[in-house]
Amino acid sequence: MKGGVPPSDTFLFELQLRHAHLLLGRFELVCGCCAPVEKFHYRLHFVHSVAVMRLQNPPVNSLNLDFLTEFCITVEKLEMDKSCRGLILTSNQPKVFSAGLDIMEMYEKSPESCGEFWKAVQEMWLKLYGSNMVTIAAINGSSPAGGCLMSITCDYRIMADNPRYSIGLNETQLGIVAPFWFMDTMMNTVGHRTSEIALQLGLLYSPSEALKIGLVDQLVPEDQILTTATQTMTKWLAIPDHARQITKSMMRKPTIDKLMSNREVDIQHFVNFITKDSIQKSLGMYLAMLKKRKS
Numbered sequence: 544m545k546g547g548v549p550p551s552d553t554f555l556f557e558l559q560l561r562h563a564h565l566l567l568g569r570f571e572l573v574c575g576c577c578a579p580v581e582k583f584h585y586r587l588h589f590v591h592s593v594a595v596m597r598l599q600n601p602p603v604n605s606l607n608l609d610f611l612t613e614f615c616i617t618v619e620k621l622e623m624d625k626s627c628r629g630l631i632l633t634s635n636q637p638k639v640f641s642a643g644l645d646i647m648e649m650y651e652k653s654p655e656s657c658g659e660f661w662k663a664v665q666e667m668w669l670k671l672y673g674s675n676m677v678t679i680a681a682i683n684g685s686s687p688a689g690g691c692l693m694s695i696t697c698d699y700r701i702m703a704d705n706p707r708y709s710i711g712l713n714e715t716q717l718g719i720v721a722p723f724w725f726m727d728t729m730m731n732t733v734g735h736r737t738s739e740i741a742l743q744l745g746l747l748y749s750p751s752e753a754l755k756i757g758l759v760d761q762l763v764p765e766d767q768i769l770t771t772a773t774q775t776m777t778k779w780l781a782i783p784d785h786a787r788q789i790t791k792s793m794m795r796k797p798t799i800d801k802l803m804s805n806r807e808v809d810i811q812h813f814v815n816f817i818t819k820d821s822i823q824k825s826l827g828m829y830l831a832m833l834k835k836r837k838s
């Protein structure tokens with residue numbers, strides 16, 4: 544598979560079986576000639592050494608424990624599959640890439656549940672930020688908070704040029720504080736000064752604003768997002784894997800090590816913070832605002 548040789552139908556078929564089996568039927572692997580099946584948390588399309596994962600957790604791809612667990616298992620399997628060199632993340636939901644962490648996982652939950660949830664959020668970030676694969680986010684909808692985090696853990700971001708979409712770390716608007724590793728990832732993407740403003744104000748940027756500050760790398764019309772992501776992937780895959788992977792790892796290692804050596808403390812900190820009455824009140828008000836906005 545290395546070097547971009549198109550796989551045969553048989554190869555694709557075998558992959559389909561292998562991954563469907565490995566993933567216990569919760570995912571779909573589409574080979575281009577196969578019809579999609581019923582809704583799972585996401586669909587996985589695997590062609591030419593590249594997996595395309597379409598997030599599918601209706602209605603807004605919020606990141607709950609179940610979803611994050613499946614996501615991490617899949618990324619781990621892909622990571623171990625030497626024939627898979629690239630991963631494109633996109634959404635199968637209209638208008639939303641991901642609404643971020645599922646607020647219901649943090650609202651009126653026991654400290655134990657909050658801790659388990661946070662460990663899964665950490666795991667998602669560690670798996671993606673430390674991935675050996677080329678990772679591209681094809682952001683075909685809004686991507687606030689945890690959705691933005693998922694995007695900025697990727698190597699490259701292409702966003703649909705639709706002014707109704709937004710992206711950013713808006714945690715302070717919910718009355719919560721993004722942890723240090725969210726901040727670090729943002730600083731590694733757009734720099735310290737822009738991150739200070741973005742994070743303190745909890746700014747959500749339109750695609751053109753996001754492009755201007757370097758939060759995304761490219762804007763394209765929505766119907767071209769996957770073809771652009773695939774073309775970009777081809778360029779990245781033309782670089783010898785070992786050289787690109789070592790470079791990526793050297794640049795990201797200090798940020799990853801910082802969380803790795805503080806995981807338990809970070810979980811404790813999150814649990815203590817999120818279970819405070821005042822924070823629970825803020826989350827409750829934010830949830831009510833979301834529902835009210837809808838009606």
Ligand SMILES: CCCC/C=C\CC(=O)SCCNC(=O)CCNC(=O)[C@H](O)C(C)(C)COP(=O)(O)OP(=O)(O)OC[C@H]1O[C@@H](n2cnc3c(N)ncnc32)[C@H](O)[C@@H]1OP(=O)(O)O
Binds near residue numbers: 687688690714717813
């Ligand atoms: C120390 C703590 C650190 C924590 C770090 C990170 C925190 C996070 O990631 S918190 C999540 C922050 N996310 C947001 O602020 C986004 C909120 N959602 C939206 O702005 C909109 O839903 C969105 C623009 C994504 C999509 O808009 P619409 O297409 O118009 O959908 P609706 O707003 O009608 O939403 C449908 C449905 O989903 C519920 N919803 C939305 N987002 C979330 C979420 N993040 N978690 C849980 N539930 C969410 C929304 O309330 C609606 O519910 P129903 O009314 O029951 O249908």
